[in-house]
Amino acid sequence: MSSTAFQPARPPALSASVILQASGLRKSFRMGESRLEVLERVDLAVRTGEFVAIEGRSGSGKSTLLHILGALDEYDGGTVIFDGQDISRLGSAQRSALRNRQFGFVFQFYHLLPELNVLENTMLAAMIERSWLNFHGHKAQIKARARELLSELGMDQRLRHRPAQLSGGERQRVAIARALMNQPRVLFADEPTGNLDFDTGRQIMAVLERLHRQGNKTIIMVTHDRSLASQADRILVLQNGVLRPAET
Amino acid sequence: MYKLHLILKYLRKRRIAWVSLIAVMLCTAMVLIVISVMGGWLRMFRQTNHGLIGDLILSCRSMDGFSHYEELIGDLRQVPEFEAAAPLIRTGGVINIRNAFHSIVQVVGYDIKDVAKVNNFAQSLYWQPDRLYAKADEYQKQGALEDAAALRAKAKAFPSWDKLFAPDTYRDQLPAAKMDVSQWTGMIVGTNLALPRNPATGQVERPDWVYQYWVHLTVVPSLERAESGLSGSTVIPGWMVDDSHTKVFIVDANTVYLPFDVLQQRLNMDARPYSDKEGHQLTIPARCSEVEVKLKPGSDPYAAKPAIEQIVAKLQQKYPDMVSNEYPVTVENWDQRQSDILEAVEHEKMLLVILFAIISVVAIFLIFCIFFMIVVEKTRDIGIIKSVGATSGGVAAIFLGYGLTIGVIGAGMGLLLGYLVVHNINQLHAWMSQHLGVTVWNAKTYLFDTIPNTMETRDVVVIVTVAILSSVLGAVVPALRAARMNPVEALRWE
Numbered sequence: 001m002s003s004t005a006f007q008p009a010r011p012p013a014l015s016a017s018v019i020l021q022a023s024g025l026r027k028s029f030r031m032g033e034s035r036l037e038v039l040e041r042v043d044l045a046v047r048t049g050e051f052v053a054i055e056g057r058s059g060s061g062k063s064t065l066l067h068i069l070g071a072l073d074e075y076d077g078g079t080v081i082f083d084g085q086d087i088s089r090l091g092s093a094q095r096s097a098l099r100n101r102q103f104g105f106v107f108q109f110y111h112l113l114p115e116l117n118v119l120e121n122t123m124l125a126a127m128i129e130r131s132w133l134n135f136h137g138h139k140a141q142i143k144a145r146a147r148e149l150l151s152e153l154g155m156d157q158r159l160r161h162r163p164a165q166l167s168g169g170e171r172q173r174v175a176i177a178r179a180l181m182n183q184p185r186v187l188f189a190d191e192p193t194g195n196l197d198f199d200t201g202r203q204i205m206a207v208l209e210r211l212h213r214q215g216n217k218t219i220i221m222v223t224h225d226r227s228l229a230s231q232a233d234r235i236l237v238l239q240n241g242v243l244r245p246a247e248t
Numbered sequence: 249m250y251k252l253h254l255i256l257k258y259l260r261k262r263r264i265a266w267v268s269l270i271a272v273m274l275c276t277a278m279v280l281i282v283i284s285v286m287g288g289w290l291r292m293f294r295q296t297n298h299g300l301i302g303d304l305i306l307s308c309r310s311m312d313g314f315s316h317y318e319e320l321i322g323d324l325r326q327v328p329e330f331e332a333a334a335p336l337i338r339t340g341g342v343i344n345i346r347n348a349f350h351s352i353v354q355v356v357g358y359d360i361k362d363v364a365k366v367n368n369f370a371q372s373l374y375w376q377p378d379r380l381y382a383k384a385d386e387y388q389k390q391g392a393l394e395d396a397a398a399l400r401a402k403a404k405a406f407p408s409w410d411k412l413f414a415p416d417t418y419r420d421q422l423p424a425a426k427m428d429v430s431q432w433t434g435m436i437v438g439t440n441l442a443l444p445r446n447p448a449t450g451q452v453e454r455p456d457w458v459y460q461y462w463v464h465l466t467v468v469p470s471l472e473r474a475e476s477g478l479s480g481s482t483v484i485p486g487w488m489v490d491d492s493h494t495k496v497f498i499v500d501a502n503t504v505y506l507p508f509d510v511l512q513q514r515l516n517m518d519a520r521p522y523s524d525k526e527g528h529q530l531t532i533p534a535r536c537s538e539v540e541v542k543l544k545p546g547s548d549p550y551a552a553k554p555a556i557e558q559i560v561a562k563l564q565q566k567y568p569d570m571v572s573n574e575y576p577v578t579v580e581n582w583d584q585r586q587s588d589i590l591e592a593v594e595h596e597k598m599l600l601v602i603l604f605a606i607i608s609v610v611a612i613f614l615i616f617c618i619f620f621m622i623v624v625e626k627t628r629d630i631g632i633i634k635s636v637g638a639t640s641g642g643v644a645a646i647f648l649g650y651g652l653t654i655g656v657i658g659a660g661m662g663l664l665l666g667y668l669v670v671h672n673i674n675q676l677h678a679w680m681s682q683h684l685g686v687t688v689w690n691a692k693t694y695l696f697d698t699i700p701n702t703m704e705t706r707d708v709v710v711i712v713t714v715a716i717l718s719s720v721l722g723a724v725v726p727a728l729r730a731a732r733m734n735p736v737e738a739l740r741w742e
Contacts, residue, residue, distance in 0.1 A: 021284065049360060064736075069737050070635075071521075072444070072634075072635055072735050073735075073736045092639065092640055093639050094644075096634070096635065096637050096638060096640075098637075099634075100636060100637020100638075101637070105635050105636070107635075108738070109626070111631070111632045111635070112632070112738060113254075113629055113633075114266045114629075115254075115257040115258060115261045115262075115633060116257060120253070124250060124633075124636050125636045125637060127250035127253060128250045128633070128636055128637045128638050131635065132252060178636065182637075193397050195337040197315070
């Protein structure tokens with residue numbers, strides 16, 4: 001299996017600079033009359049090329065934290081700085097562009113579009129990034145990139161299949177390929193193996209690990225499984241709305 | 249790029265979208281068919297009625313009509329818009345065709361050459377010159393040289409009251425008559441009045457012998473002008489020489505036309521000498537019921553009307569006896585003459601517009617419901633697309649574009665369906681009548697014996713545009729809902 005598709009778009013920083021930083025992050029949800037404080041004061045700094053696992057029990061707010069870091073969700077207080085830029089100050093379109101070009105998401109439930117086949121799902125980020133004319137001008141390159149990614153993930157025989165025709169592990173591989181399509185600088189993985197059996201989960205984790213080791217990809221993964229979290233460079237635990245290093 | 253791609257994918261894969269597509273198609277086709285048929289009927293009604301009576305009509309309500317019409321027509325030539333005018337007499341009568349058919353009819357006396365310049369009567373005749381020449385050739389081949397010559401003479405004189413066949417043909421019809429019946433006048437009857445019809449198809453048939461029918465027309469002359477002082481009916485004998493198909497069912501079903509001078513004379517409306525009390529020899533001027541005026545092409549009858557009214561008023565001042573009682577000569581535009589029917593027709597048109605508006609609202613609501621369902625069903629997809637970087641505007645554009653695509657395809661299919669139905673509507677109607685026993689179009693009700701089968705470009709453009717806009721409008725609220733969706737909430741949607 002070649003690893004060219006997993007090569008980073010830009011060479012990794014020589015010094016391990018902070019790419020994503022959260023300070024004093026707060027988030028609460030209204031629960032009828034009362035408010036539930038999910039994130040009370042979260043501080044986090046992720047360095048370029050780092051693989052960080054955020055561990056926590058179900059309902060601890062780890063997915064919420066991931067969504068906030070990935071500019072998918074709003075927060076009540078604190079700051080999130082990506083590459084020196086406060087994302088709370090960005091407009092809706094700029095946040096969309098950030099999700100499209102700088103971030104990649106892998107979800108527990110894969111979240112593939114059922115009407116699109118494997119190749120089309122993989123190319124989705126590139127299709128969103130480009131105009132009709134631009135896409136058709138670079139169609140061959142974009143397709144080649146998508147095929148290469150899918151080939152790296154062992155999905156090159158399933159290009160025309162639709163998600164309903166794939167197993168859980170195959171769907172997650174396609175989701176990873178889609179997340180990597182625009183060569184994001186940060187990959188967010190939300191319980192990537194949560195819906196898979198043990199062996200398939202290990203295969204997916206192996207893919208993420210390879211991305212990190214060979215591609216120097218910055219990965220932030222949330223999980224409730226300590227054995228999976230232990231494959232990361234650093235493990236943080238989210239408990240009672242506060243993030244702290246895991247006890248070894 | 250992804251918007252177009254997703255629109256096309258959703259269109260192909262989401263069967264529910266086909267329901268809205270079919271709804272748009274059916275609504276478009278239905279409105280096109282209704283507007284084309286009813287709008288076509290309105291246009292046909294106006295054109296045909298206009299064609300029947302020229303641009304302006306000068307008439308008086310008296311049965312005796314008015315005099316000095318020849319001088320009046322001469323004076324009308326001063327009006328710049330004037331092109332031609334023809335006097336005519338309109339009265340009632342009873343027709344007897346060969347003792348086989350009797351009916352109360354409207355009797356119209358035309359100077360056929362003059363009237364051909366004023367209205368479309370000549371075009372309504374069945375025996376047009378090309379048909380007459382073809383029939384003449386047929387008779388020539390059969391050796392009926394005199395009949396062939398009569399047919400050619402009629403073709404040459406078109407339009408005329410001449411009989412179709414040689415005089416002997418007519419003499420043979422009534423051998424016991426003690427007069428030269430071949431000298432009886434020619435009469436033209438409405439196509440639907442007495443012509444035989446094929447029992448299977450209902451189509452009019454015109455065997456040659458139909459044009460050898462004798463006709464007796466009973467009319468009532470003017471009482472005031474009768475020499476005896478008593479008014480008695482008078483019978484005008486004649487031959488059926490042609491039939492007129494104006495396409496207005498009621499006109500074609502109850503009108504008989506004959507030469508102006510024949511009717512004028514039999515109604516005592518011709519010029520007559522008389523002596524006054526001092527023994528001076530004078531002439532009672534000839535009279536007519538109406539004068540129809542044709543204006544130059546492009547002229548506005550309403551603009552020409554005041555000048556014509558002035559001429560009529562001057563002449564009435566000059567000849568106080570121009571009208572025989574309190575009814576003056578009035579000038580009407582063709583549409584004023586038909587105002588009762590035209591107003592009803594205009595109301596019908598308004599009803600159609602309201603109907604169209606209701607159909608559009610129903611279509612918009614239908615599309616709104618379907619799109620709302622699609623957006624709800626696609627909530628998670630919206631979250632996915634947004635998580636991969638789609639903007640709110642992009643998501644809205646997907647659903648608006650989806651509505652637009654459904655509108656364009658649905659309206660296009662509706663246009664095709666509407667076109668096929670409208671252009672074959674008479675054949676479809678005939679098939680329905682024959683096989684299902686369903687007759688929707690009754691000529692007696694709708695005045696015309698064929699259903700209008702043409703589409704107006706303007707109507708098509710308006711209907712198709714409204715259909716497309718309705719589809720987009722139906723998608724607006726669901727599209728906005730999709731655009732405003734929080735991506736995280738959308739991803740968690742179940």
